[in-house]
Amino acid sequence: MNVRKFTGATSRDALRKVRDALGADAVILSNRNVDGATEILALAPEDMSALAEPVAETPASAPTISQSTLAALAPRNVAGNAAENNQASRLAESLNAAREMSAAAEQPASTELARMMAEIRSMRGMLESQLAGISFGSQQQRSPAKSAVLREMLAAGYSASLGRFLIEKMPSSLNASAGMSWIRSILSRNLATLSNENDILDQGGVYALVGPTGVGKTTTTAKLAARCVMRHGAGKLALITTDGYRIGGYEQLRIYGKILGVMVHSVKDETDLRIALSELKNKHMVLIDTVGMSQRDQMVAEQIAMLSGTGTRVNRLLCMSATSTGETLSEVVRAYQGGGLSGCIMTKLDEAATIGGVLDVAIRQKLKMYYVANGQRVPEDLHVANRDYLVDRSFKLKRETAPFQYQDAELPLVVANAVRGMGGMNGSGLREVSLG
Numbered sequence: 453m454n455v456r457k458f459t460g461a462t463s464r465d466a467l468r469k470v471r472d473a474l475g476a477d478a479v480i481l482s483n484r485n486v487d488g489a490t491e492i493l494a495l496a497p498e499d500m501s502a503l504a505e506p507v508a509e510t511p512a513s514a515p516t517i518s519q520s521t522l523a524a525l526a527p528r529n530v531a532g533n534a535a536e537n538n539q540a541s542r543l544a545e546s547l548n549a550a551r552e553m554s555a556a557a558e559q560p561a562s563t564e565l566a567r568m569m570a571e572i573r574s575m576r577g578m579l580e581s582q583l584a585g586i587s588f589g590s591q592q593q594r595s596p597a598k599s600a601v602l603r604e605m606l607a608a609g610y611s612a613s614l615g616r617f618l619i620e621k622m623p624s625s626l627n628a629s630a631g632m633s634w635i636r637s638i639l640s641r642n643l644a645t646l647s648n649e650n651d652i653l654d655q656g657g658v659y660a661l662v663g664p665t666g667v668g669k670t671t672t673t674a675k676l677a678a679r680c681v682m683r684h685g686a687g688k689l690a691l692i693t694t695d696g697y698r699i700g701g702y703e704q705l706r707i708y709g710k711i712l713g714v715m716v717h718s719v720k721d722e723t724d725l726r727i728a729l730s731e732l733k734n735k736h737m738v739l740i741d742t743v744g745m746s747q748r749d750q751m752v753a754e755q756i757a758m759l760s761g762t763g764t765r766v767n768r769l770l771c772m773s774a775t776s777t778g779e780t781l782s783e784v785v786r787a788y789q790g791g792g793l794s795g796c797i798m799t800k801l802d803e804a805a806t807i808g809g810v811l812d813v814a815i816r817q818k819l820k821m822y823y824v825a826n827g828q829r830v831p832e833d834l835h836v837a838n839r840d841y842l843v844d845r846s847f848k849l850k851r852e853t854a855p856f857q858y859q860d861a862e863l864p865l866v867v868a869n870a871v872r873g874m875g876g877m878n879g880s881g882l883r884e885v886s887l888g
């Protein structure tokens with residue numbers, strides 16, 4: 453493959469040079485400004501065929517390794533063994549070549565080219581993941597504290613991608629215990645919680661509790677209703693359920709309503725809900741209990757449309773059971789996100805062996821955590837979320853997770869997989885994690 457560089461005072465000049473040298477069908481790989489001039493990297497059309505060859509086999513013609521890749525590999529190059537060095541630099545070169553080429557995907561000239569670019573992108577993903585594994589392996593040798601911290605995070609249920617992201621940023625001077633304090637403070641800083649319960653109870657408004665089946669929506673609605681009644685009186689609150697057609701659905705909330713002295717309205721569809729909300733607009737607070745549905749159910753989108761189409765602002769609070777895995781919860785958030793969730797409520801804290809997964813998802817998705825439910829008792833088992841307590845607790849929970857623990861030697865693989873799964877070195881949601 454023969455990538456050529458053309459420079460011109462303007463884009464037009466540079467493009468003319470490309471056309472003169474390589475013809476009208478030249479493939480532009482990149483176009484950027486360098487010191488006020490335009491620099492274009494281009495490829496002759498006949499050279500495109502070279503792109504179809506496996507990238508890993510063409511390190512000799514690959515451009516130089518990028519600075520960030522070098523930085524990731526540097527320690528290994530000093531201390532590591534020669535074979536691994538070679539493997540790492542071959543990977544780095546191939547990765548760089550794949551990167552350069554995938555830049556061309558911005559202007560696919562044909563389906564064939566698009567197909568090749570897709571292949572290149574997938575190779576790039578694979579190479580990035582392998583590099584991450586190798587670079588982590590070398591870091592592991594240099595800094596056992598970082599490995600120990602990562603192992604702790606994984607055992608607490610946090611994702612490998614968040615773990616890897618944070619231990620990379622963790623100051624190397626810290627030992628394992630200071631490292632854990634550092635991690636706790638970063639996690640806590642990034643977990644948004646209700647600063648004061650007045651924000652919801654005194655401000656009032658319409659809140660709908662949504663989420664998968666059986667996570668505790670009805671129970672939590674009753675707990676919230678009780679808190680509201682205790683503070684403002686039963687007359688200020690109304691309850692609505694969209695759970696009218698399941699046997700016992702309406703009944704469950706109606707019983708709680710009766711105990712609290714609050715009317716419970718049952719609605720079937722958007723029109724019903726619109727009418728009910730307009731009749732109840734003089735209420736300080738309206739709580740809507742919704743029918744639970746799997747995040748994989750297409751009805752979720754209909755429910756979001758129903759709640760957003762009433763003309764009244766309905767704040768949707770997602771109930772996330774701490775007993776679900778982080779993977780499941782990520783899926784849940786994606787499905788229920790719709791036009792935007794106001795926040796979340798963690799339920800079943802009392803049943804969960806780890807709560808890192810739910811905290812991880814809340815941090816990554818920037819979901820403000822309002823409350824935490826830790827039992828079946830209404831109204832006692834509901835607490836305003838406290839970020840320091842939750843993060844601390846995530847590492848302190850006694851857990852029977854021995855069969856799920858990773859050995860040191862397995863950690864590089866876990867990290868490599870995390871990079872792959874997140875679609876690159878900077879997984880989604882992680883770039884915005886604040887470190888100080």
Ligand SMILES: Nc1nc2c(ncn2[C@@H]2O[C@H](COP(=O)(O)OP(=O)(O)OP(=O)(O)O)[C@@H](O)[C@H]2O)c(=O)[nH]1
Binds near residue numbers: 665745825827
């Ligand atoms: N241990 C524990 N159980 C809870 C908690 N919250 C709710 N539950 C129990 O979980 C079960 C389901 O609770 P519901 O409130 O009916 O859940 P839901 O989300 O309304 O369920 P669907 O309407 O069927 O989707 C009940 O047995 C509750 O008592 C909690 O925080 N901890």
Ligand SMILES: [Mg+2]
Binds near residue numbers: 670742744
């Ligand atoms: Mg329910």
